[in-house]
Each structure stands twice: as C-alpha cells, then as structure tokens.
Amino acid sequence: MDNSTILKQLKLLASLMELHDENTFKIRGYQNAIFQLDKMDVNLAAMSLAELESLQGVGKGIAATIQELAQTGTSEALQNLLEATPEGIVELLDMKGIGPKKIKVLWKELGIESGHELKEAANSGLVAKLKGFGEKTQQTIIEALEFKEANANKLHYADAEVIANELVEHLNGMKNVEKATITGGLRRKLEVAESLEILVASSDFNALEEELGALEPFEQLVEESGPLVWRGTFKKHRIPVELMLCDPAHFVREQLLKTGSQRHISIPVANDMSLRDMAYTGNFDSEEKIYEALNMAYVAPELREGTFEIERAKSNSLPRLVEMEDLKGILHNHSTYSDGKHSLRQMAEYCKELGYEYLGICDHSKSAFYANGLNEERVALQHQEIDELNKELAPFKIFKGIESDILNDGSLDYADDVLASFDFIVASVHSVLNMNKQRATQRLLRAIENPYTTILGHPTGRLLLRRAGYPIDHKAVIDHCAKHNVVIEINANPWRLDLDWRWVNYALEQGVKLAINPDAHAMEGYHHMQYGLLIGRKGGLTAEMTLNAMSRDAIEKHFSEKKEQVANA
Numbered sequence: 300m301d302n303s304t305i306l307k308q309l310k311l312l313a314s315l316m317e318l319h320d321e322n323t324f325k326i327r328g329y330q331n332a333i334f335q336l337d338k339m340d341v342n343l344a345a346m347s348l349a350e351l352e353s354l355q356g357v358g359k360g361i362a363a364t365i366q367e368l369a370q371t372g373t374s375e376a377l378q379n380l381l382e383a384t385p386e387g388i389v390e391l392l393d394m395k396g397i398g399p400k401k402i403k404v405l406w407k408e409l410g411i412e413s414g415h416e417l418k419e420a421a422n423s424g425l426v427a428k429l430k431g432f433g434e435k436t437q438q439t440i441i442e443a444l445e446f447k448e449a450n451a452n453k454l455h456y457a458d459a460e461v462i463a464n465e466l467v468e469h470l471n472g473m474k475n476v477e478k479a480t481i482t483g484g485l486r487r488k489l490e491v492a493e494s495l496e497i498l499v500a501s502s503d504f505n506a507l508e509e510e511l512g513a514l515e516p517f518e519q520l521v522e523e524s525g526p527l528v529w530r531g532t533f534k535k536h537r538i539p540v541e542l543m544l545c546d547p548a549h550f551v552r553e554q555l556l557k558t559g560s561q562r563h564i565s566i567p568v569a570n571d572m573s574l575r576d577m578a579y580t581g582n583f584d585s586e587e588k589i590y591e592a593l594n595m596a597y598v599a600p601e602l603r604e605g606t607f608e609i610e611r612a613k614s615n616s617l618p619r620l621v622e623m624e625d626l627k628g629i630l631h632n633h634s635t636y637s638d639g640k641h642s643l644r645q646m647a648e649y650c651k652e653l654g655y656e657y658l659g660i661c662d663h664s665k666s667a668f669y670a671n672g673l674n675e676e677r678v679a680l681q682h683q684e685i686d687e688l689n690k691e692l693a694p695f696k697i698f699k700g701i702e703s704d705i706l707n708d709g710s711l712d713y714a715d716d717v718l719a720s721f722d723f724i725v726a727s728v729h730s731v732l733n734m735n736k737q738r739a740t741q742r743l744l745r746a747i748e749n750p751y752t753t754i755l756g757h758p759t760g761r762l763l764l765r766r767a768g769y770p771i772d773h774k775a776v777i778d779h780c781a782k783h784n785v786v787i788e789i790n791a792n793p794w795r796l797d798l799d800w801r802w803v804n805y806a807l808e809q810g811v812k813l814a815i816n817p818d819a820h821a822m823e824g825y826h827h828m829q830y831g832l833l834i835g836r837k838g839g840l841t842a843e844m845t846l847n848a849m850s851r852d853a854i855e856k857h858f859s860e861k862k863e864q865v866a867n868a
C-alpha cells in the first residue's frame with residue numbers, strides 16, 4: 300500500500316472518530332500525525348513498528364494502525380466505525396468546507412443520511428435553522444453539493460489518460476478488434492474527462508459485442524448502447540466508457556470526426572466545404588491527407604476546438620507549439636524549507652539530472668504559517684545555502700525565488716528590502732478564497748502592480764473537481780500583466796492547470812509570457828511539467844512566449860531587467 304492510500308485511510312479514520320465523538324486528544328494526535336507524515340520522505344509500508352514509532356508525531360497506537368493498514372488494507376478501528384456509520388454520511392465527510400462536527404449535527408438532528416437528503420433539507424431552509432449553521436453555511440453546503448454532483452464520475456486528465464491507455468491496450472489485444480485509439484476530449488487534452496471515448500475498428504461487430512460481454516473488466520449499459528456504440532464501464536473506475544465501433548475502412552475518417560469539436564469539423568473551410576464534408580469524399584489513409592485535401596495545414600489534436608485554429612491553418616500560420624525539449628528550467632518549486640518533501644540539494648540535483656539548466660526555488664512566504672513559510676532569517680539562511688550549492692553545481696543555477704502570499708489587500712508579505720533580495724517572485728493567493736469577483740480581481744491587480752512581482756501564480760486557485768476557483772476578470776488581469784511586465788503561470792499540477800487554456804491565446808495576443816511551473820513539493824513533482832505543457836499547447840503556446848524556455852543566461856537577464864524596473868518605479 301502506498302503512502303497516499305495509507306494517509307487517506309488515516310484521514311478517514313480521524314474524521315470518523317470526530318463524527319463519533321471519540322477522545323479529543325486522540326483525534327488531535329491523529330490529525331497532527333497526518334500533517335507530519337504528509338511531508339515526510341519515507342515508505343510507510345516498508346517500515347518496522349519501531350521505525351514507525353520513531354517518526355515525529357507518531358506514537359505507539361498510530362504506528363500500530365499504520366502497520367495494520369499497510370498489511371491488511373484496513374484496520375479494526377476503521378472497520379468498526381464504518382459499520383456504525385451510514386454510507387451516505389461517509390461520503391459527505393469529504394465535502395469541502397464542512398467538517399465532521401457539522402455532519403454529525405445534520406445526521407443526528409435532521410436524520411440526514413445522504414447527499415440527496417442534505418440537499419433537500421438545505422433547499423427547504425431547514426439547515427440554516429440548526430444551531431451553529433445559519434444562512435451562510437447553508438449556502439456553502441448547497442454549493443458544495445452542487446459542485447460534487449456536477450463532478451461525480453469525472454477524472455482529471457492525468458488520471459483519465461492512464462486508464463484510457465490501459466483500456467486501449469486491452470482492446471488491442473482482443474480477437475475481434477483490428478485497431479483501437481483514443482478520441483474525443485481526451486485526445487484534445489481537455490483538463491477534465493467526463494467519459495473515455497475510444498474508436499474501435501472491427502469487421503464483425505456482433506462477435507466483438509459478444510467478446511466484450513464475456514470479459515470481466517467490462518460492464519455494458521445495454522439501454523444506453525446502440526448498434527454502433529457500446530456504453531458501459533471499465534473495471535472499478537466509475538468513469539463512463541464509450542466504444543465507438545467502425546468499419547476498418549472508415550477508421551481515419553471516424554478518428555477525425557470523433558476527435559474535433561463540433562465547430563472544428565463543421566466550419567466551412569474552402570468552397571463551403573468543412574472537414575466533415577471532405578472526410579466523407581473518400582477513404583483517406585491519414586488525417587493529414589484530409590487537411591491537405593482542403594489546402595490547409597495539419598492541426599494538432601489539442602488545438603481542434605473551433606476557436607482560432609481553422610483560420611490560421613488556412614493561412615498556414617499556425618503557431619509552432621512549445622515542446623518538452625524547449626523547456627530549459629523549472630521554476631516555482633518547494634523544498635523542506637517550507638512544505639516540500641525533499642531538501643534544497645535533492646531538488647537541485649534531481650533537476651540537474653533531468654537535464655535542465657536551472658531551478659527556481661519558491662518556498663512559501665512568512666504568512667503561510669500552515670506551510671511552514673519562511674521568515675526573514677530563514678530566507679537569509681536559504682540564500683546562503685543556494686550560494687554554496689551554486690558554486691558546487693555550476694553551470695547549473697538555482698535562482699532565489701519565493702512564493703509570496705498575496706494578502707487580502709493585494710500587498711505582498713515582506714518588506715521591500717527582503718523582496719529585493721530575491722531573483723524573482725511568484726505572487727499567489729492562498730487565503731480568503733471566497734471573495735467576490737470584483738474584490739478578488741482587485742486584489743490580483745494590486746499584486747501585479749507591485750514592481751517586485753515577476754510571475755502571477757495559479758491565478759484562480761481552482762482545484763479541478765474539488766473546488767471552483769475564486770471568480771476573476773481574466774481579461775483585466777491579463778491586460779494588467781501586459782502593462783506591468785508580469786508573467787502568468789500555467790500551474791502544471793493536474794489538479795490546477797491554472798491559467799486555464801481558454802485564456803492562453805488572449806494572453807499571447809497581449810504579449811504576456813507564460814511560465815510552465817510544476818509547483819513541485821517533491822522531486823517526482825517535476826514530472827507534472829508534461830501536463831502544463833499540454834495545456835499551454837492547447838492554448839497555442841510557443842517556445843518564444845514561454846518564460847522557462849529561455850536559456851539560463853536569458854532568464855537571468857529577464858530577472859535582472861525586471862528588478863531594474865523597481866529602481867526606476
């Protein structure tokens with residue numbers, strides 16, 4: 300069992316203990332242990348009881364629970380609590396913004412046992428009348444339930460891609476499948492997948508359906524299926540699966556039609572003919588040939604949204620999309636100085652090993668007390684260590700950055716002389732995420748105006764499928780970044796992917812550069828770069844407009860020019 304599964308189970312156990320009014324000290328003990336373990340670079344499942352007990356925050360009891368979880372997949376205490384709790388209540392425990400204490404009141408006082416019942420009670424105003432709730436909490440509950448409903452059974456891209464690849468591999472191994480490939484929103488690299496759409500070529504649909512029916516990992520939804528589409532689920536994943544069956548001779552045509560958005564395939568391109576029309580004129584042996592037949596440039600799948608790409612493909616002026624090899628450094632990363640898992644040295648050495656020229660370290664700033672943010676003395680200490688490492692690792696270079704919290708009024712949380720000691724500054728919002736659009740935008744605009752701000756971090760704070768971002772006026776924010784020479788981050792964490800790709804092209808048109816930042820909190824986090832890259836490409840991002848596609852010397856120059864601006868401000 301991996302660490303994250305063990306931690307998930309521990310969290311559930313702590314929530315259930317709270318729900319069932321167990322000893323407060325015991326609950327605090329668990330919460331503290333989870334907080335500590337989350338930051339540790341250890342393999343819990345491989346540790347002995349004595350080793351577990353020696354970990355910070357882990358006593359005898361918790362160590363035994365961890366071992367039980369690692370060995371059996373559950374624990375007796377957890378099983379007992381689960382048996383004493385309705386399933387619907389367990390599900391409500393992971394709802395954002397409402398803790399186990401309140402869930403307990405809802406359960407015991409209103410007899411609520413499911414999300415559905417809770418929604419009814421909230422909509423009829425019963426929840427607001429409970430002691431300690433009120434209108435605001437009731438509204439929070441309604442919004443959280445609606446968000447949860449709207450996102451049920453969806454996956455973010457990184458997870459969906461893994462399952463889809465597994466599914467395609469499985470299909471390609473079947474007797475009656477000639478070829479299978481990913482299409483739909485997943486092939487267009489959309490940030491969230493609602494279903495997995497797979498195109499399957501077969502010369503015998505009946506035999507294929509029979510073969511699918513006999514396979515254990517597949518479960519068909521017969522009523523939702525048709526003669527040319529098989530709908531159902533794949534294994535334990537709850538995401539819907541659509542297998543679109545086609546004759547092998549029509550594979551390329553169907554691949555094109557099932558990949559592009561409706562707009563992309565139906566916009567008239569030449570002589571009133573759309574891509575769809577052209578696809579039906581004959582049997583093409585590649586998608587490239589269909590574009591070619593319309594006298595337009597080939598459009599990469601991720602661009603096929605029907606926005607700017609058709610016009611530009613016609614005039615042969617599509618952007619040359621940024622590629623992994625273009626990226627020369629990794630900015631915005633954390634170390635053990637704040638809430639990262641690996642030391643500054645480990646983060647630097649691994650970055651160098653991956654072939655990058657530089658690393659930007661951006662630990663949390665002093666207001667981020669929850670993340671062990673750096674006060675002024677620890678900033679100085681870190682800078683000393685960076686100077687030493689830079690001597691040792693040259694020509695590789697660590698740039699001194701910080702992820703400075705944007706406070707409620709839009710100011711950054713260090714005095715100017717401290718801000719001036721960094722090479723660059725990522726300014727991000729981490730607190731009071733419930734501002735309205737006008738205030739949230741105003742707050743960002745002020746942070747952008749700050750002459751020390753180099754990069755605006757994760758602009759909306761959204762966590763895909765978990766919580767909506769705070770609402771902002773994207774246009775105003777991007778325009779302001781253009782005016783003040785501030786770069787916008789594409790946070791590459793699969794849960795964020797923020798700046799949203801829908802705003803990438805507008806930012807580029809205003810001359811705003813973007814930085815693909817993994818926001819890594821451990822060495823493995825660097826591998827999230829690929830998702831940020833996809834989202835950038837989806838918006839039309841080129842190497843020229845990517846901050847971290849700059850060489851070490853060029854970015855050093857960019858940082859110092861930005862700092863000169865401060866002197867002239």
Ligand SMILES: [Zn+2]
Pocket residue numbers: 702727729756757
């Ligand atoms: Zn952040």
Ligand SMILES: [Zn+2]
Pocket residue numbers: 631633702818
């Ligand atoms: Zn960060």
